[in-house]
Amino acid sequence: MAAVHESVLDAIGGTPLIRLARLGAGLAAPVYAKAEFLNIGGSVKDRAALSMILAxxxxxxxxxGGTIVEATSGNTGIGLAIVGRRRGYRVIAGVADKSAPEKADILRAYGAEVVLAPTGVAQEDPRHLFNVVQRLAEEIPGAWLANQYDNLANPDAHxxxxxxxxxxxxxxxxTHFVAGxxxxxxxxxxxxxxxxxSGGRVTVVGADPESSTYGGGDGSPWYVESIGHFLHPETVEDRWPQAYQQEVVDSFERVPDRESLLTARRLAREEGILAGPSSGTAVAAALRVARGLGPDDLVVVLLPDSGRSYLSKVHSDAWMRQWGFLEEEGAEGLRPLLEAAGPLVSVPAGATVAEAVRALGAAPYGVAPVVLERPDWPYGVSPAEVVGTADGAALAAGLADGSVKPDDRVGAVAGPPLPGAGVGCSPEEARERLRDGARAVLVLVDGKVAGVVAP
Incomplete structure (x- = not known):
């Protein structure tokens, strides 16, 4: 008989385990998924929200009569909205501007007020999401900042x-627990x-985006929401959450975006589980772990949230193609043009105009993206780190008429960034994105800038 509850708060938790029989076919160790997307608010964060509010x-x-304020990629805010509104509080959710738009819509549906702010800036920047919500909490009488990152009632819920x-x-x-x-x-x-x-018998594995600093990456951007630790190049002091205890995690599986996103889509199409992209990361990691285990082992992977919040992203063919994660077999794409154009040439924003002009001599079509500076680019250049376009003809004209000096920083005189198109887009689709006089597009492969082509 199904349970009967006095309120939705009593329905938080108690989610089922579901064996991943098709994705785990051929593996000696069974893999079971903890279906946290079946919580009342659609994510594991309902548990933390209830715990933090009660504490x-x-x-x-x-x-x-108080006000709950929180910075969120969406899920914790939704949990706080459900619990907070049910208990009579005003709820203000500061939402990352890159979160799926469905999350902001869900928050508003539950009665929360939504404030959009960036996370793709240095942590010290006053525009950063954490700083925005901190100011709101200080300015609003009776406000409480949930601060899920440092609130120990968060891990205590689990x-x-x-x-x-x-x-x-x-x-x-x-024997093995895998989670983002x-x-x-x-x-x-x-x-x-x-x-x-278990007396230390259970192995805990972190599933992490490839470039996240948790697992040893450089902190450059990725496309899976709600997990990982981003590090902006201009951040002065990198702070990790107090809710995270590194010693609990025995090892990390670092999963590229493409593997994460395609695994999330496989979950829906092969297992009937519509989950979000971070679930794809976790399942990809769990399958890797299980391949090295035997029949006496049992792997549990936690699926944090529902794919209903990402219908415009990972579960959209158009979005996947736009960002270069999907190439349809037999369809005309940009790969032939990309291969003909040759290697990507990029120019650091701090380079001088003279240095940029020399670099542009090897750039296809005489244009190159101007990028934020990192010591190296092991994970590729993200479009988020493209701050402009260096155009050889424009720079030469500026040098000739004196409006540009050889020692000017190219980032200060660059044109707007070129439009982007996924490698799976057709040349016609790419041409439709040309604007503001641009004669070329950035071609994206797995969400990274792979080259410049003129479609």
């Missing part, structure tokens, strides 16, 4: 609920509990 009430930080559920559901047979790391609360609380109850 704030107990500690006198949140009083009747010590009390998620971990015990998994241990009971697997009859204590669980965002705030770190889920993997810290759940993994810590499982290690303790």
């Amino acid at each position: 704030a009430e107990r500690d006198g930080l949140l009083r009747p 010590v009390r609920t998620t971990g015990p559920e998994l241990w009971e559901q697997t009859g204590g047979r669980l 790391v965002g705030t770190g609360g889920t993997i810290t609380g759940t993994g810590g509990y499982l290690k303790e109850v």
Whole structure:
């Protein structure tokens, strides 16, 4: 018989385990998915939201008539909106501007006020999402900043609920737990509990975007929302969440975006599980782990949220093609033009005009993207790090008439960034994106700038 609850708050948690029989076919170790997308708000963050609000009430930080403020990629804000509005609070969610638009719509549907702010700037920048919500919390009387990244009631939710559920559901047979790391609360609380109850027998594996600093990347941008740790090149002091305890994680599986996104799509099409892109990261990591295990092992992977929040992104063929993650077999794309154009030439924003002109001598069509400076580019150049376009003809004209000096920084005199088109787009689609006099497009492969072509 189905459970009967007095309110939606009582329905948080108690999510099922589902065996990934098709994706795990041929593996000796079974792989089970913890279906956190079946929480009332559609994500694992419902657990943390309830825990943080109850703790704030107990500690006198949140009083009747108060306001809950939080920075979120969407899911924690949704959980806070459900719990907070149900308990009579005003809720303001600062949402990352790159989050799927569905999340902001869901927040508003639950009665939260949404403030959009960037995360793709240095942490010290006053426009940064965390700084925006901090100011709101200071300015609004009776406001409480949930601060999921440093709030220890976040991992505690999983010590009390998620971990015990998994241990009971697997009859204590669980040997490996795989989850993404965002705030770190889920993997810290759940993994810590499982290690303790098993006497250290359970191995905890973090599933991380390839360039995230958690797993050893350089912090450059990626396309999977809600997990990983981004590091802007201009950030002075990199701060990791207090909710994350590094010692709980035994190892990391670093998963490229394409593998994450395509695995999320396979989950829907082969297992009937419509989950978000971070679930794709976690499942890809879990399958890697399971390949090295035997029949006495049991792998559990946590699926954080529903794919209904990403219908305009990972579950959209058009979006996947636009960002270079999807090439349809037999369709005319940009790959032949890309291969004919040759290697990408980019110019650091801090280079001088004279240096840029020399570099442009090897650039196809005499134009090159101007990019933020990093020591190297092991994960490719993200469009988010393209700040302009160096045009050889325009720079030569400026040098001739004196409007540009040889020692000027090219980032200060560059034109606007070229439009982008995924490698799977047709030349006709790419031509439609030409604007503002641009005669070429940036071709994206797996979300990274791979070259410049004139379609």
